[in-house]
Amino acid sequence: MENRKIKILSIDDNLDNLISINALLKEAFPEAMTFAATNGLRGLELAAKEDPHVILLDIIMPEMDGFEVCRRLKAHDNLCNIPVIFVTALKEDKLNRVKALEYGAEAFLSKPIEEIELKAQIKAMIKIRQANFEKLNRELRLQTLVEEKTKELRAANEVTWELLEKLKKENEARKKSEERYRIINEKISDVVWLMDLTGKSLFVSPSIENFTGYTIEEYLSQTIQERFTPASAKLAADSLKQEVNYQLSLKTPQKDYRKIMELEYRCKDGAIKIGEILITPFFDEQNKLSGLHGVTRDITERIKSFQDLQRSEAFLAETQRIANLGSYSFDFIKNIWTSSEIMDAIFGIDTTFDKTLEGWTSILHPDLQKTMIEYFAQEVIGKKNDFDKVYKIMRINDREERWVHGIGKLRFDLNNQLIEMVGTVQDITELKHVELKLSNERQRLEGILEGTHAGTWEWNIQTGETVFNERWAEILGYTLEEISPMSVATWEKLSQAEDLIASNILIEKHIKGELDYYEFESRMKHKDGSWIWVLDRGKIMQWNEHGEPLLMLGTHQDITERKNTEAALIKSEENLKHGELISKFGNWKLNTETNYFEISDGARNIFGLGNNTPSLAEIQHMRLPEYDAMMDEAIRALKMERKPYDVEYKIKRQNDGEIIDIQSKAEANIEGTNIFGIVQDISKYKKVEAELRKSEALFKTVVQSSMNLTTLSDKDDLLVFASAQCQAVIGIPAEKYLGKVLPLIVHPEDKEMIREKWETLKEMGEDILHLEYRIINEDGTIRWISHSAKQVFLDGKLQYNQSTIRNITDHKISENKIRQLSQAVEQSPTSIVITDKLGNIVYTNPMFSKSSGYSAEEVLGQNPRILKTEYTPKETYQEMWSTIREGKNWLGEFYNKKKNGEYFWEDVLISAITNDKGEITNFIAIKTDITDRKLEEKKKDLAELDLLLKTKTLTSANQQLTDFINVISHNIRGPLVNLSMLVEFLETSQKEEDIKMLLEKFKPVINNLNETFDELLESLQVRNDKEITSEYIPIKDLVKTTTDGMEVEIKRAGARIEIDIEEAPVIYGPTLYLKSIIYNLISNSLKYRSISRKPLIKIKTKVVNNNIVLSVTDNGLGIDLSKHKHNLFKIRRVFHEHPDAKGFGLYMTKTQVEAIGGEIWVESIPNEGSTFFIEFKNQSL
Amino acid sequence: MKNVKNLFLVDDDDIFVFLTKTTIERTGQVEQTTVFTNGQLALDSILKNKNNPELLPDVILLDLTMPILDGWQFLEEFDLIKNLISKTITIYILSSSMAPHDMERAKHLSSITDYLIKPVTADKLKHLLDKL
Incomplete structure (x- = not known):
C-alpha cells in the first residue's frame, strides 16, 4: 500500500494529543492524509465522509467516549471494516483493553506513543483493512459472477426465445403475405396486352395504370426501354424476336404455346415492379401469326415476401449454425x-x-x-x-x-x-x-x-490473503479456527527463519518463471513446540491483466518422519564419519546471502556455548585478538576466491573462559552462497605437541649435553661413526679417525682385560656392560671411562659394533673424595651426629664421643636430647625443629650436659639430608664445643656494656653542655644586650625624664640576670652533687611534707590530690631531689590549671621491670606537644602566657632526674591535661 | 623619607622591644611599628590581613625564643601560608643567640633574608631599612 493513499483519522478531545499524534503520523507516513476530530460525533461524521484506512481513538472523551464511538463504527455497515486503534494512557488497564476488544477495536497504543509502534500498528491495520476489502471484493465479485452467469444464461435463453419468436413471426409473416397474394390475385386483374410482330403494343388493358401508374396512352407510347429495366428490356426484346422467329419457323402454328417469364417494369413513381408474363402467340383469321398476346401479373409483393422469408430463414439458419443451435418443432x-x-x-x-x-x-x-x-x-x-x-x-x-x-x-x-x-x-x-x-x-x-493426507493452501499473492484447509492446520497441530485469521503472516510466523528466507527465494524464482513450480522442504513450528518438516509444493494458477501473479495454490505434506529418518541417517553417518562429539569436532554453516549461521552441537561444545545459538559475531569475538588479521584474510580469500582455509587459532571459551586451541577448516560451495566449516578442539593435541616438542628439545639437549659418546665401528675396528662428544669424552677428535682405528691408549694395567672383553664381544656376541677402565690422555694424565658395547645387526647380518663411552673421571674423583670425606668426618675435630628423620641417632663420629663422653654404641638409637639441660629455653628447640623440618639450616647454641654432668656450650649447625625427591631422610648436626669462647664473650660483653654506659653518660653530658651554651647565649646574653642598649641610650639622652625612665629599666634586667645566675648555679650544683646520698623514701610521706608547704596555693586553687602508690610505695633516691621534683610538678599543675574545672592531681607509681615509674597527672591546660616537645625541659622556656611562667621548674626537674640516672617524659593533650612520668632506675625491689 | 610602611617587631623581651622600637622610630624610615610578644600573635595578624596589603608588614624582625609559638615555629607556619599572602614580606631573625647551629638552621630557610644578632644599632638598622 502506498503511503500517499493512506488516510488516518484521529479522534481525541485533547488538542495537544491530536497535534502530537499528527506530528508522529506525519513523521511515520509523510504522504498520508490525516484527519482529526475533537469529539466522537465529529469523528463518526469524518469517518463516514473520508472513509479512512485507520482510526486512532482516544478512550476518555466527554459526551461520547471512545467505546461508544467504536461500537457505532463497528455497527455501521460501511464503517465496520475500518480498523480502530485505541490510544490510551492507561497502560496497565486490562479491563479497558478487554472492553475495547469487545467493542471491536483492532489494536492498542499506549501513551506516550512511540513512533515505531505507531508505524507498525498502522501498517498492520492497513493490511487488515486491505484484507477486509479484498474479502469484501471477493464476495462482491462472486456475487457479481453469479449474477453475470445468471444473466448470461438468461440471455442465452432469451436469444433462443427471440429466435423462436422470430421464427414464429416469420411464419406469421409468410402466412400474411400468402394471404395478400391471394387477395391481389383475387382483387386485381392481370394486365392483358397485345403487340405486333415488330413489338409495337397494340392494346393494353386498363389495369396497366394500377400496375405501373401509367395511363394506357402513356403506356402505349412508351418504348420497350422506357417500359422495363434495362435487363428486362433486353430480355423482352430478345424474347420477342425469339418467339416471333420461333413461331414463324413453325410449319404449323402452335396455338397452345405458352411462355412464362418475369420482367421488371418501371413504374411511373420510379418503383420497379415485377411482372410475371404469360405469352401466347396471336393468329389472325388466316391463321397467320400477327403478334403476341400476353398477360402480366404483378408478383412484386410475392417475390418480396419470399425474398424476405428466404433472408430471414437464412439468418436464422446462420444464427443457429453459429450457436450450434438447432431448432425443431414437434x-x-x-x-x-x-x-x-x-x-x-x-x-x-x-x-x-x-x-x-x-x-x-x-x-x-x-x-x-x-x-x-x-x-x-x-x-x-x-x-x-x-x-x-x-x-x-x-x-x-x-x-x-x-x-x-x-x-x-x-x-x-x-x-x-x-x-x-x-x-x-x-x-x-x-x-x-x-x-x-x-x-x-x-x-x-x-x-x-x-x-x-496433504494440506492445501491458496495464497493471494497480491493481497497476502491465504486460505488453508483443515489438514494444513492439523499438520501443525492446530485447528483451522486456531490459526484464523489466516494470512501469509500465519505461515511466516510458523516457519523456521532460515527456511522462510530460502522459501521466499524459491517462490521469487517461480514467479519469475525460472522454476516450473515451487517445491521446498521446510521446517515449521508445531503447536507442541517441536519442529516438523513439511514438503511444500505450489504453483501460480492465476495471473492478473498486468501479468502479475495473483493466486498460488499448493499442498503441504508432513514429511517429518521421513526427514527425521533422513536426519537420523545423516546424523549417524556424520557421527560415524567425524565421531564429532567424541573427537571434539564441530561443524558450522553460513549462508552468505541470508547471513544465517548455524552450528552443530559439537561446535557448541567446543565453544562452550551450552544451548545458546550464537551469532557469527559472537563466535568471532571469542577468538583471541591476535588471530584477527590472519582470520580476516582467510575469510576474505574464502569469500572472494573460494579458497578453502585450514587454520589454527586460540579462543577464549565462553562458559569457563578457558583458552583452547582450535583448528578450523572451511570451504564455500561453488556459488559461494554457503560456507561449510568444521572446527576441532586441538588443545589436547597442541598440548601433546608442545610436550613432544619439549621432550624433543629435552632429548636433543640431553644428547647434545650428554656425557655419552656413541661410536660405531666395523668388524676391523675401523670407525664408522662417532657422536659429537668424542673430543669431550675420550679427548680424541673423531673426524680425524673416521675410517681408521681410534687411537685409544689404554692404561697398561687394564689393557689385557679390555682385549679379552672386546674379543668376547666380537666372537661370542657377548655385550660389554659398563666396563670401567683407564686411558692415558695426550698429556699423560689418566682418564677413567665407562664403556658399554654391543653388536648391531641390520637385515640379520652383523654390521657394526656399537660403543657407548662415558667419561667417569670426575665420578672416580668424587668417589675418591667421598672416601677422603668419610675419613675426614671420622677424624673431624668437630662432633658430628646423624639422626634419622625422627631424630634418632644413627651415627656419631669419634669427636662426639670425646666431647660428650658418650660412646657411639651408647647413643645409637637414642635422641640427642640426652644432652639437654633446663638452661636452653623451650622456644629454642621449637624454632630449631620448625627450621630444619623446612629443609633449612639451623645455627644456634646449646648449653648442654656431658655424660659426667659437666655443663658445656656447643655451637650447633643442623641440616636436613634429602633424597632425590627432596624428601628429608636424615638430619646432620655439626657441633663445636665453645665453652671457652663463651667465657671470653661474656667478658667482652661486660666491657661493651661498660662502654655503652660511659658513652651514654658522655652523650648526656654533651647535651647538657649544649644546653648550657644555649642558656648562656640566650639567658645570659639577652639581658646583657639589653644592658648594653640601655647604656647606649643613656649616653645619647639629655632629657632628665628620659634618663630617669631608662634607669628604671635597668633593675628588672639586672634582676633577671641574677635569677638566671642563681638557677644556673643551682643546676650546676645538682650535676656536680656526687656526694648526694640516696635512701628509701616512702612516697606518701614525701608528698605530704611537700604539699604541706604549698597549702595556701592548693587551697586557693581548690585542688584535690589523689595518691595511688600501692604498686610501689617506696622509691630509692635522694630526698632533696625527689621533694624538689614533686614540688615542681604539683606547682606546674596548679599554675597551669584550667579555669573551667577544679584541679585534680593524681600521683601514681608503677613497677616496670627493675624500675619504678612515678607519674603526676593533672586536668589542666595541657601542652601542645607537636610544638613544644623539644623545648619543654629547656631552661627559660615558657609555653603559656602565664605571668609566673619562668621556664626554670621543668629544666631543674630534668636536671635532677638525670643526675640520678632517671628519665623524664610527658604526655599531654591541650585543654585536657598533662601527665609527667619519671622513671627511677635500678630500684632492686 | 619613610620607605617602610609597616614593620613587625616580634619579641617577648619588653625591655628589648622598648629599646629597639625607639631605635626604629629614630631612623624615621618606618611609618608604623607593630609589636607582637609571640609568633602566634604575629601570625594571626598576617592571616587576618592576608588580602589587605596595606595592613601587612613590609618587614618582620623576629626573635627566636618566645612562648606559645617561637621564632622557628612561626617560620614553619609562615612557610605554609606565604603563598596565600598578597605581599612579599622580608623577614630578619633578630636573636641574642650566637649559637652556630641556630645560624646554620636559619640559612636553610628560604623565607629568611638574614640572621641578625642582638643588639641592633641605629646605623645597622638604617642600612638594613635602606636596602628595602
Whole structure:
C-alpha cells in the first residue's frame, strides 16, 4: 500500500494529543492524509465522509467516549471494516483493553506513543483493512459472477426465445403475405396486352395504370426501354424476336404455346415492379401469326415476401449454425418433428431420418434412454412442463457420444391439449467435456489429496490473503479456527527463519518463471513446540491483466518422519564419519546471502556455548585478538576466491573462559552462497605437541649435553661413526679417525682385560656392560671411562659394533673424595651426629664421643636430647625443629650436659639430608664445643656494656653542655644586650625624664640576670652533687611534707590530690631531689590549671621491670606537644602566657632526674591535661 | 623619607622591644611599628590581613625564643601560608643567640633574608631599612 493513499483519522478531545499524534503520523507516513476530530460525533461524521484506512481513538472523551464511538463504527455497515486503534494512557488497564476488544477495536497504543509502534500498528491495520476489502471484493465479485452467469444464461435463453419468436413471426409473416397474394390475385386483374410482330403494343388493358401508374396512352407510347429495366428490356426484346422467329419457323402454328417469364417494369413513381408474363402467340383469321398476346401479373409483393422469408430463414439458419443451435418443432398429434439443418447436423441425421418420437429415442445415448423417456413422459407430457434437459446422445452418423441441451416450449389448443413443442437443441459436448474434465480433475486431485493426507493452501499473492484447509492446520497441530485469521503472516510466523528466507527465494524464482513450480522442504513450528518438516509444493494458477501473479495454490505434506529418518541417517553417518562429539569436532554453516549461521552441537561444545545459538559475531569475538588479521584474510580469500582455509587459532571459551586451541577448516560451495566449516578442539593435541616438542628439545639437549659418546665401528675396528662428544669424552677428535682405528691408549694395567672383553664381544656376541677402565690422555694424565658395547645387526647380518663411552673421571674423583670425606668426618675435630628423620641417632663420629663422653654404641638409637639441660629455653628447640623440618639450616647454641654432668656450650649447625625427591631422610648436626669462647664473650660483653654506659653518660653530658651554651647565649646574653642598649641610650639622652625612665629599666634586667645566675648555679650544683646520698623514701610521706608547704596555693586553687602508690610505695633516691621534683610538678599543675574545672592531681607509681615509674597527672591546660616537645625541659622556656611562667621548674626537674640516672617524659593533650612520668632506675625491689 | 610602611617587631623581651622600637622610630624610615610578644600573635595578624596589603608588614624582625609559638615555629607556619599572602614580606631573625647551629638552621630557610644578632644599632638598622 502506498503511503500517499493512506488516510488516518484521529479522534481525541485533547488538542495537544491530536497535534502530537499528527506530528508522529506525519513523521511515520509523510504522504498520508490525516484527519482529526475533537469529539466522537465529529469523528463518526469524518469517518463516514473520508472513509479512512485507520482510526486512532482516544478512550476518555466527554459526551461520547471512545467505546461508544467504536461500537457505532463497528455497527455501521460501511464503517465496520475500518480498523480502530485505541490510544490510551492507561497502560496497565486490562479491563479497558478487554472492553475495547469487545467493542471491536483492532489494536492498542499506549501513551506516550512511540513512533515505531505507531508505524507498525498502522501498517498492520492497513493490511487488515486491505484484507477486509479484498474479502469484501471477493464476495462482491462472486456475487457479481453469479449474477453475470445468471444473466448470461438468461440471455442465452432469451436469444433462443427471440429466435423462436422470430421464427414464429416469420411464419406469421409468410402466412400474411400468402394471404395478400391471394387477395391481389383475387382483387386485381392481370394486365392483358397485345403487340405486333415488330413489338409495337397494340392494346393494353386498363389495369396497366394500377400496375405501373401509367395511363394506357402513356403506356402505349412508351418504348420497350422506357417500359422495363434495362435487363428486362433486353430480355423482352430478345424474347420477342425469339418467339416471333420461333413461331414463324413453325410449319404449323402452335396455338397452345405458352411462355412464362418475369420482367421488371418501371413504374411511373420510379418503383420497379415485377411482372410475371404469360405469352401466347396471336393468329389472325388466316391463321397467320400477327403478334403476341400476353398477360402480366404483378408478383412484386410475392417475390418480396419470399425474398424476405428466404433472408430471414437464412439468418436464422446462420444464427443457429453459429450457436450450434438447432431448432425443431414437434407435432404431438402427428408424432412428427421437423428440424433445422443444424439440428440434423447435431444429431448426425439427414432428411431421410425417421423424425418421430421413436426416432428421437433412438438418438439418445443408451445409458439414459430410459431416464429421458421417463422425463419426457412424466415431466413434459404428464406435468406439461416445458422441456429443458441436458442429455447425452449417440450421434447417428458417427456413433459419437455428444452432449446436447434441449429446450422445448409447449403449445396447447383451446382445449388445453398438447399440440406442439417448439424448441432448440444445442450441442454442448465441448463444454461438457471441459466441465467433466474439470470435475474429474478435481475429484482426482481431491482423491490424491485425501490419499496423501496433504494440506492445501491458496495464497493471494497480491493481497497476502491465504486460505488453508483443515489438514494444513492439523499438520501443525492446530485447528483451522486456531490459526484464523489466516494470512501469509500465519505461515511466516510458523516457519523456521532460515527456511522462510530460502522459501521466499524459491517462490521469487517461480514467479519469475525460472522454476516450473515451487517445491521446498521446510521446517515449521508445531503447536507442541517441536519442529516438523513439511514438503511444500505450489504453483501460480492465476495471473492478473498486468501479468502479475495473483493466486498460488499448493499442498503441504508432513514429511517429518521421513526427514527425521533422513536426519537420523545423516546424523549417524556424520557421527560415524567425524565421531564429532567424541573427537571434539564441530561443524558450522553460513549462508552468505541470508547471513544465517548455524552450528552443530559439537561446535557448541567446543565453544562452550551450552544451548545458546550464537551469532557469527559472537563466535568471532571469542577468538583471541591476535588471530584477527590472519582470520580476516582467510575469510576474505574464502569469500572472494573460494579458497578453502585450514587454520589454527586460540579462543577464549565462553562458559569457563578457558583458552583452547582450535583448528578450523572451511570451504564455500561453488556459488559461494554457503560456507561449510568444521572446527576441532586441538588443545589436547597442541598440548601433546608442545610436550613432544619439549621432550624433543629435552632429548636433543640431553644428547647434545650428554656425557655419552656413541661410536660405531666395523668388524676391523675401523670407525664408522662417532657422536659429537668424542673430543669431550675420550679427548680424541673423531673426524680425524673416521675410517681408521681410534687411537685409544689404554692404561697398561687394564689393557689385557679390555682385549679379552672386546674379543668376547666380537666372537661370542657377548655385550660389554659398563666396563670401567683407564686411558692415558695426550698429556699423560689418566682418564677413567665407562664403556658399554654391543653388536648391531641390520637385515640379520652383523654390521657394526656399537660403543657407548662415558667419561667417569670426575665420578672416580668424587668417589675418591667421598672416601677422603668419610675419613675426614671420622677424624673431624668437630662432633658430628646423624639422626634419622625422627631424630634418632644413627651415627656419631669419634669427636662426639670425646666431647660428650658418650660412646657411639651408647647413643645409637637414642635422641640427642640426652644432652639437654633446663638452661636452653623451650622456644629454642621449637624454632630449631620448625627450621630444619623446612629443609633449612639451623645455627644456634646449646648449653648442654656431658655424660659426667659437666655443663658445656656447643655451637650447633643442623641440616636436613634429602633424597632425590627432596624428601628429608636424615638430619646432620655439626657441633663445636665453645665453652671457652663463651667465657671470653661474656667478658667482652661486660666491657661493651661498660662502654655503652660511659658513652651514654658522655652523650648526656654533651647535651647538657649544649644546653648550657644555649642558656648562656640566650639567658645570659639577652639581658646583657639589653644592658648594653640601655647604656647606649643613656649616653645619647639629655632629657632628665628620659634618663630617669631608662634607669628604671635597668633593675628588672639586672634582676633577671641574677635569677638566671642563681638557677644556673643551682643546676650546676645538682650535676656536680656526687656526694648526694640516696635512701628509701616512702612516697606518701614525701608528698605530704611537700604539699604541706604549698597549702595556701592548693587551697586557693581548690585542688584535690589523689595518691595511688600501692604498686610501689617506696622509691630509692635522694630526698632533696625527689621533694624538689614533686614540688615542681604539683606547682606546674596548679599554675597551669584550667579555669573551667577544679584541679585534680593524681600521683601514681608503677613497677616496670627493675624500675619504678612515678607519674603526676593533672586536668589542666595541657601542652601542645607537636610544638613544644623539644623545648619543654629547656631552661627559660615558657609555653603559656602565664605571668609566673619562668621556664626554670621543668629544666631543674630534668636536671635532677638525670643526675640520678632517671628519665623524664610527658604526655599531654591541650585543654585536657598533662601527665609527667619519671622513671627511677635500678630500684632492686 | 619613610620607605617602610609597616614593620613587625616580634619579641617577648619588653625591655628589648622598648629599646629597639625607639631605635626604629629614630631612623624615621618606618611609618608604623607593630609589636607582637609571640609568633602566634604575629601570625594571626598576617592571616587576618592576608588580602589587605596595606595592613601587612613590609618587614618582620623576629626573635627566636618566645612562648606559645617561637621564632622557628612561626617560620614553619609562615612557610605554609606565604603563598596565600598578597605581599612579599622580608623577614630578619633578630636573636641574642650566637649559637652556630641556630645560624646554620636559619640559612636553610628560604623565607629568611638574614640572621641578625642582638643588639641592633641605629646605623645597622638604617642600612638594613635602606636596602628595602
